[in-house]
Amino acid sequence: MTLFTRLYRTIVITRLAVTLWLLYQIPGYWRRLRGMPKRTDEELRQTHDKAADLILAAAFRMRGVIIKMCQAIATRSDVFPPEFVNRLKECHDRVPHKSFDVIRPVVESELGKPLDAVFSEFSETPIAAASLAQVHAARLHDGREVAVKIQYPDIEEIVKTDLRNMERACRIYEYFEPQPLALLPLLKELTLHLGLELDFRREGESADRIRELFADDEHVIVPEIYHEFSTGRVLVMQKVGGTKIDEAEALEAMGFDLYEIVQDLMHIYVRMILAAGFFQADPHPGNLFVTEKREIVVLDFGLSKQLPEGYGLGLFELMFSLMTFNEAAMIRAFQELGFETKTGDTDTFVTLARRMISRSDTGAFEGEFTEEMTNELFNAIRENPVVTVPTDFVLVGRVFAFLSGIAHTLGHRANILAAMGAAPP
């Protein structure tokens, strides 16, 4: 990456940070000077909308970490206002791809060979593009169809530069803002995840680990990783196709019972999260497919997460306490999962749980974390700044909310307890 590029990125990020700061501060000063009342909620919402638009525009122009940061913000309704969360969700599936001329040298340099020495065919148009990499279809000389995931050139440098710039911006923001949002912990978490996601060898190992977990289940497909052709920046894997898991009509046309598909999907995730404590943490429909034999295909292990020992049992205990309305057990479970109150007042946990349960369809917890419930929990946390939320929980909550979204699209429920075997026949 050239000095010019680095400078350019620094300037853009600094300008964005200053613009945002001014967007929020100037109306406040202006009102104070003129003795006007504070901004109304509606006015504040409009400011959030404007700010989210500015961030999104910068993200699409700059890619790299800003897109990742936006994706992270979009999953943290416990920290950010809904206007940010809803607008920045677009970063999940609207990332523009890079031209093949830019991508080809990365593959050749990583493999140390010309493209045609490894592949007999290589599609120049990507089948998917994300913030750090894009995926091309190809064929090996022995005839195997593969998907090749390639990091964008200079992405590591871009990530480092962006992270440095964003950290500076966050520190300045926290210095000037009397009640700042907790951006630095989010940035720290993002830095950790990005380090993992940029290492494709690790992603390959994660895929191997999850495939091993389902070795006894021929109906779960985790693509084979061809390590001999893979490096830290290029991942060559078995190409597996199928119908996207949320395409209800297509699945029914294939003769599948959608209830059974939901059960299979839930069993896979409950087994990974609660039972094994290691899971693919990005279950959006672009990463989950159903084959003609009704196998479930799980893709993209860049964001795979190892939970601390016993965490699955802790999550189970929390769900169990919610199901039985046992407040003492709820408090114990929240604490075991790493939640903390700054004042030591544990009743706050009960309030959080009540608010979350109040958003379930039945007014009771029956084994499902819907998106509405997790959003309500995170809203309650955001409005109650005395609570510290463990990032593991946020990630797990996000996964279950995603699964609930898929299940509801298919007309069913994502019941975690039922996937564990606790279900009426």
Added chain:
Amino acid sequence: MATMAEVDLEKLVYTRAELLTSGDYAEPLIANGIRCHGGFDADGVYGSPRVIHRTPAVLAWQAQLEQGGHELIGIARALMPPQYPNVEQAKLLLEHGVRDPIVRALTIVSIVEGFGAIIRDVKVPKLDELIVEPIDGSALAHLNQGLFEAHARDESGYREEGGHKQMWEAARDLALETPKIPGDVLMRLMGRRRRAAKAKRPFPQLDEKLERMLQMMAQVMVVEVFAMGTFDWGERLLSDPEVSAEPQAAGDMVRYIRADESPHIEYLRTGLSEIRARTLRTVDGNTISGREVVDRLIHRILKAMTTHRREEQREDVRAGMKDAMQVAAEPTQLLEEFDSLDSSWTPPEKTGFEAPAAA
């Protein structure tokens, strides 16, 4: 259960609140520092929760059945497979420091007990429309009027009170001094992976909700009856001073759970017997004998649980046994001794619920 002399056999209708009411206790049951349901009278005798009306109610419904000339179904003890590992095998393991299989087994029992709460989610259809004969003043009329809810609360606890889940955990922790829970408990609980598949309906001519409810009741009743074997096992093992740190307290805890479970078996077998004594309407406007439905459901469940499910359960336990034994000084010898203590058992050929031979 209350004795017949104490029961008003004329009273056949109870409110939901009555069926969920517990008596007054001189002292609450505290297990593992957690307030659990039930409690003790002034003489220190344990009393189960939610039985002061439930027990007389069930006895009255049973008496009514008998007066009508109908039998009360029961499952033969001979159908109960022995525990694996049995008490002697479990003791052997604990004596050699092999604790994980036992801790895992007890933890899984506690979780499965807790899952009992889902019985409150069983959808009860409009039974008076689906059954030809009246159901007033029967257990059937009270399933969603307190019976399922009381059962759910007993198993999993409710609000500030712990239930059987917490009581099993307490028994385990008392006897084995709050052991470390093996990390694979939930993996073992989920067991072997089977692809989700809607089971073929045994009685497609029945209303689907009714069929599901009857299947659930039959399944839970068989599990509850077989669980008596688990209680025997738990009580004997955890009250054995050679392997238990708190033999009296741990054994008592299992005895309390067993006492609480008895009303579950009783109301379920009463409800199923009432169905057996009646005629069910089918969706196509015909009828089918309740006896045919109930017997076939129970027969299928018993066949499965005494044959391949038992084998699978043994294989699953066995799978981790070799690894677990590595903590022992002589694992190979220990495994041989363990195997030599195994209980031999052959499932009886008949379940007692076979369809009558065609004339």
